[in-house]
Amino acid sequence: MKATSLNWTALPLILAASAPAMAQENAPAPVADSAAVAPDEQVIDFSADAVTYDSDADVITASGRVRMNRDGNYLAADQVIWSRKTGEVRANGSVVVMTPQGDKILGDNVVLTDTLRDGTVDNLLVILESGGRIAASKGTRVNGENILEHAVYSPCPVLTQNGCPKSPSWKIVAARVIQDPVTQRIRFQGGRLQLFGLTLPLLPVFSIGSNGEGQTGALFPNFAISNTNGFEVALPYYWRIAPNQDLTITPHIYTKSLPAIEGKYRALTSLGAFQLGGFLTYGDAEDPDPDEVDPESKDRVRGYFEANGRFQLDPYWSVTTSLRAATDKTVTRQYDITRDAELRNFLDVERISPNSYISIGGWAFQGLRVDDHQDEIPIALPAIDARFLLGDPILGGKIELQANSLAILRIDGQDTQRAFASARWDLRKLTKMGQEVTFTAYVRGDVYHSDENDETDVLIYRGDNGWQYRGIAALAADMKWPLVGPAFGGTQRLTPRVQMVLTPPTPNLEIPNEDARSIDLEDSNLFALNRFPGYDRWEDGSRITYGVEWALDRPNVAIDTVIGQSYRLTRNPGIFPEGTGLTDRWSDIVGRTRIRFGRFIDLTHRFRFDKDNLAPRRNEVDLTVGTDQTYAQIGYLRLNRNISTAVEDLRDKEELRLAGRLKFARYWSIFGATVLDLTDKKEDPLSLADGYEPVRHRLGITYEDECLELGLSWKRDYERVGEFKKGSTFALRFALKGIGR
Numbered sequence: 001m002k003a004t005s006l007n008w009t010a011l012p013l014i015l016a017a018s019a020p021a022m023a024q025e026n027a028p029a030p031v032a033d034s035a036a037v038a039p040d041e042q043v044i045d046f047s048a049d050a051v052t053y054d055s056d057a058d059v060i061t062a063s064g065r066v067r068m069n070r071d072g073n074y075l076a077a078d079q080v081i082w083s084r085k086t087g088e089v090r091a092n093g094s095v096v097v098m099t100p101q102g103d104k105i106l107g108d109n110v111v112l113t114d115t116l117r118d119g120t121v122d123n124l125l126v127i128l129e130s131g132g133r134i135a136a137s138k139g140t141r142v143n144g145e146n147i148l149e150h151a152v153y154s155p156c157p158v159l160t161q162n163g164c165p166k167s168p169s170w171k172i173v174a175a176r177v178i179q180d181p182v183t184q185r186i187r188f189q190g191g192r193l194q195l196f197g198l199t200l201p202l203l204p205v206f207s208i209g210s211n212g213e214g215q216t217g218a219l220f221p222n223f224a225i226s227n228t229n230g231f232e233v234a235l236p237y238y239w240r241i242a243p244n245q246d247l248t249i250t251p252h253i254y255t256k257s258l259p260a261i262e263g264k265y266r267a268l269t270s271l272g273a274f275q276l277g278g279f280l281t282y283g284d285a286e287d288p289d290p291d292e293v294d295p296e297s298k299d300r301v302r303g304y305f306e307a308n309g310r311f312q313l314d315p316y317w318s319v320t321t322s323l324r325a326a327t328d329k330t331v332t333r334q335y336d337i338t339r340d341a342e343l344r345n346f347l348d349v350e351r352i353s354p355n356s357y358i359s360i361g362g363w364a365f366q367g368l369r370v371d372d373h374q375d376e377i378p379i380a381l382p383a384i385d386a387r388f389l390l391g392d393p394i395l396g397g398k399i400e401l402q403a404n405s406l407a408i409l410r411i412d413g414q415d416t417q418r419a420f421a422s423a424r425w426d427l428r429k430l431t432k433m434g435q436e437v438t439f440t441a442y443v444r445g446d447v448y449h450s451d452e453n454d455e456t457d458v459l460i461y462r463g464d465n466g467w468q469y470r471g472i473a474a475l476a477a478d479m480k481w482p483l484v485g486p487a488f489g490g491t492q493r494l495t496p497r498v499q500m501v502l503t504p505p506t507p508n509l510e511i512p513n514e515d516a517r518s519i520d521l522e523d524s525n526l527f528a529l530n531r532f533p534g535y536d537r538w539e540d541g542s543r544i545t546y547g548v549e550w551a552l553d554r555p556n557v558a559i560d561t562v563i564g565q566s567y568r569l570t571r572n573p574g575i576f577p578e579g580t581g582l583t584d585r586w587s588d589i590v591g592r593t594r595i596r597f598g599r600f601i602d603l604t605h606r607f608r609f610d611k612d613n614l615a616p617r618r619n620e621v622d623l624t625v626g627t628d629q630t631y632a633q634i635g636y637l638r639l640n641r642n643i644s645t646a647v648e649d650l651r652d653k654e655e656l657r658l659a660g661r662l663k664f665a666r667y668w669s670i671f672g673a674t675v676l677d678l679t680d681k682k683e684d685p686l687s688l689a690d691g692y693e694p695v696r697h698r699l700g701i702t703y704e705d706e707c708l709e710l711g712l713s714w715k716r717d718y719e720r721v722g723e724f725k726k727g728s729t730f731a732l733r734f735a736l737k738g739i740g741r
Helices: 008-018
Strands: 001-006 042-046 051-055 059-070 073-083 088-098 104-113 121-126 133-142 145-154 170-180 183-190 191-197 200-203 206-210 220-228 229-234 239-242 245-252 262-270 272-284 297-312 317-326 342-353 356-367 379-389 398-409 415-430 436-451 466-480 483-487 489-503 543-554 557-569 589-597 601-609 616-625 632-640 655-663 668-677 693-704 708-721 724-738
Touching: 008 724, 073 104, 088 121, 104 133, 121 145, 133 483, 272 317
Parallel strands: none
Antiparallel strands: 001 042, 042 059, 051 059, 059 073, 073 088, 088 104, 104 121, 121 133, 133 145, 145 170, 170 183, 170 191, 183 206, 191 200, 220 229, 220 724, 229 245, 239 245, 245 262, 262 272, 272 297, 297 317, 317 342, 342 356, 356 379, 379 398, 398 415, 415 436, 436 466, 466 489, 483 489, 489 543, 543 557, 557 589, 589 601, 601 616, 616 632, 632 655, 655 668, 668 693, 693 708, 708 724
16 A cells, blocks of 8 residues: 555646556557646645556555545545546545544445535445434535435444344434534434334424533423422523533422522633532421421522532642521421431631641532521531641651641621640560550640520530630550461451550640530441540540451451450540440450452441440441342441430430342343331430331432433432421333433
8 A cells, every 4th residue: 555645636637647557558648748746735644555647637545554634624436537527526435434523424425526525425334423323315514514315323333242233222313414513513404312112303403512522402391290299390501601601590380389490600710610500499398397286388599509519729739618507397398309308608717838737718508408597507617637747757657746726606696716726656566576556645735715504405515604625645555466367268467556655634624515415335436546536635645455356368358357445444424424334443354357259248337335235335237248239238327325315415226228220131121229217215215206107208219221321210218397298209200312411
């Protein structure tokens, strides 16, 4: 094969001069006219097995694996005939035309101009860059725009895995299709949608995107039926403002409620990404107050707002934010916006480097539970945390410095301000026998100020009014001794662990407790220096903690289990609430076991046994069986700690969670999920459950192939927010892939 780059007007002269044997009937080569070759004419990359020239007709014929490329327009064919007089280029046999946009045009016979851009094709197939295909009886290309007559479009595969032809799930049949490379849209005139053989009308002029990216246009509607809103139709419209911005506007129409409007704006900037969303309607807002004797519904503007984003200002500094707000406690559940019981708002400015971390932020919450009083919910502003790791070791160990400040504000309730500074020294050593020993020294100084402490009902959270000061110090030694060897056809690792923590008596109850309320002994905090979750409480009194971890790894089988307990050398009553497992000198026994068989079975069991009678105080099981396509999940949690009902953050409960998915055909699957509240009065005297109370159910069936998603689902929520109860909702989801939205 010969390959060269040449000018179309010079091609006859070069061919005749370089290969006389190829000239048809030994015709003499035309004399080259220097004026015939314009200096600005484009060069064509050209190759073929054979080239002949008919001097009488002024026709060049290239045969055998012909390849041409001009300005990104690529042509491949078995034969190409170019008439110099008319400028017509006719390609025959296995013709492939590739555009600069990446679209591919296939046909048997193609007639082009000598620019390779414009022309006419009979019985063609266009393969779009996005993967979609257009078949047409005839196509015309003018100035880069394709006009296809009697065309069919579909992004679906037309062959099975075995190479047999199959009918696509959906396709668009149109009298005319216009593909515009400038707007990157495909317009259908006189189009009809054929879905599984069922013909549905389209708009007189319907368009989709051709490059696989989002394009402005209407999306397919969603349908739902619920007890509260009746029949619902959602009509989303997508607006691609720019390559880095889009907006989706969705009107909602209900039979039992007034219409609503929903919007979501997304943007990607040079610094990061953010999105804004909102939902607005007008209607009845039921009074969620359970103490109201005669609750009334009030007509009002109802809505929901959300915004979130993250911006990387430079390699070190970043800003992250999330804002959420609702006009009332039931709007998010009534209109299926979210099931969250609280809406979190925060702004966090961070600086992260290899040896330092700084965070300056603020937090605010909106409570959506029945008994939430917004004036009593805290606002954390500012919340500052700074940590620095010193580069040079001191006495062989690493030094970490920390400074922290927090202000808790309430419209109606206790206000607290806190600041502390701390230093931590860690030294890790490996002995000759393989033990890993870590020595820790920790010092901290706290300053607190609070007022209106009497507004806090729980006495152990309240603290004393005014200024409070506290010094904290601790020494710790932690030894782990991993023992590794063969077992059961694999490798086992047995790791005994012992930790000693020495700390003097520390003021606690005088200090307000805002961030360390949910204390519970478990495997994750068994060996922590301070087993309270926050900073406002410090676990004083020296202790010894011991445990053992055993792990087995073999092909397709992995077992990891840990168990441990602690013993307090001194007893300081009143720090830990009864039932947390840490009240007495001997703690409860806690542990965790995880068993995995390949990727098919994953079982995790967390437990806490009473130190006196081994009664289970915490029993939690999470089991997943199956594959990514078909699986079953079981979750069970029982907290039976006998904690006083006055401690609001440590309520006992019993809950069962079930979920599963079954793929019963190549494209079909069913799924379901349920949550059951098994709590009774014995476990939680304040619970409204009677030992078996459904929380929510989900059930659905889905069809999904390469180009279509269709789903029908049912869900029922049993939880009440005052007089409001969501009830059942049926939803129909329909989405076509490959329409560029």
